[in-house]
Amino acid sequence: MTTTLIIAHQQLRSLSRSGTFVLMLGVLLVMTALAGFIGWSSHSTIISVYDETVRTLTAAGKPIPPNPFASKPRLTLLNNMIIYIPLIGALLAIVIGNRSITDDRQAGVMRVVFSRPIRRSTYFWGKLAGSTLAIIVIMAACLVLSAVALTLTNGGLLTASEFLRLVLFYALSSLYLQVFVLVGMVATLLIRSPSTGLFAAVAIWVLITFATPQFTSGLRPVASLNPVTDPATVSSSEFFRATSKAKPIAINEQYKTLSTNILSDVSTTGTIIVAAQLAPIIIALLLLGGTASQLIKRHDFSEEDARD
């Protein structure tokens, strides 16, 4: 247990000493602030547009339509985070996974570590614990900033239920990002060249983030970047009715659906449905974790420092 913690600590210190951790924290905090600002700006503009529409229609003696935003939950101001996390968050998680192996390889840390009576599984758990902790700290900071931003923009403290939903959203995001840390680790362990390993991990990210939604829903790559999806842009053809059967195993789609439900205050979702939506993410984590553990066990650490 102590050795695992030492390795986790070394992983965190390595990320922190190179400035990578602070940089990632800064980036995600800026993204969180930006998501809040864009959400607030869009929302206040649209309310003004609605008010102006009401004035114009009243002057013309026309009927007044109901405000489509009247019952919009307050947490939806952060909807852009559902897009930012699978994009920049996942890419940064891949970099963490890649660096966790590459830095040790290039500095010869692995050879030193395994000259000691340390089990390879201990090394794996230490690495996993270190990266998990890094992700949790970053997500916790984003949670605090989100809570502050929502309090300021809504002009009042969050309710206990809203805060709990926010915690759930960031917990889910931590799980999702951990998948990509493991993708980065596995690709780097499988491929000797660190940069090819990094590109391979990015290729898997492309597959998960863009190619799968296009296959299962006909959602074009750019449409995947918009938190508001126009039903007209999602095809309902026979082809997509067939391919949509693969949706339950698409982790990106499940993450987006779950996150949207959490932030939109959808309380009708049953436990079984939530479990089914969460299952592909958990399964991906277990599979990737098992693969990374096996690769570390079988890896030849007597090799020379990895270079491109």
Place this chain on the structure above:
Amino acid sequence: MTRRAPSRILTLAAHEYRSALRSGVLVLLILAMVLVTAGSITIGSYDFKAQITDYATYVAQATAAGITITAPPQFYPLQLLRGVIEYIQIIGAIIGIGLGYLSVARERTGNTLRLILTRPIRARDLFFGRLLGATAVIATILAAAAIISIVLIGIVGGVWLDGAELVRLAIAFVLGIIYMLLFYALGTWVSARSKVVANGLVVALVVWLAVVLIIPQIGDTMDPDNQVPGGLFAALQVQKPDELKVLAHFSTYETIRNTLEETSLTKHFERYSFAVTGIKDKYNGKSLSTITSDKRGDVAWIAAYMALLSVLMWSGLRRERITQQET
């Protein structure tokens, strides 16, 4: 005897290309791009075929009911490139950044730049050599995507492109090469300026996010009419004249939003390539000179970005040279 400049540039370009080939990066990127291109065109073709089937069903029902039949959906084969162009917009930019990062990381970990600098190499040889090498790598990746596009439009889409369409496809892909090169320059510049090269990659990815997602999103998502699926004014059942009256009160907001959108390189790449390939319906059947004249603003923006990023890459390489010499 000192070698002539073009020869030195070609040698450096060949070094860049061989490094990408030997490390397996080139093969991996070709495979990834071919895979998403093939998937995108196949899905687009099946979607169109499904629309035709739906139309045939509608015609049968409308004929039986005695209703006037609307025109069938038009098939323009180059429109199947939409997904591919969008992939270049998003992933092509990441590939460009990654290649720029890689060229700096490779020289640093392998110490090859120090070795190169023991030879009579000038800064401009290094600049043009790397640029030419990167152009060759990116051109190989996009050429593979272009070939697979032509073949799949023919086989799955059922239409073989004619000469004029092939020229338009070539223009779109050449534009794609320029677009990716701009991100390559960004990746090189930021990585060269970072002590820890991986941090340079993180910074470049943030710039990518701003250029590819946030700025265009400010244009699209912050458009009041894009806030509701199907459009806000459609949801409010407001007619066009009333919509214009309402929006007249938000001219400053709209000006800021449009100005921000105008600064996005991705938007200009999208607008020009969508026009050339006829993905934007109104440009279908128009000559290339008409389209270029109509889109001269986008062309000017792309040219301005090319100038800016050439300066950045030059500065990045100078910095890298100085760092290596000092080390």
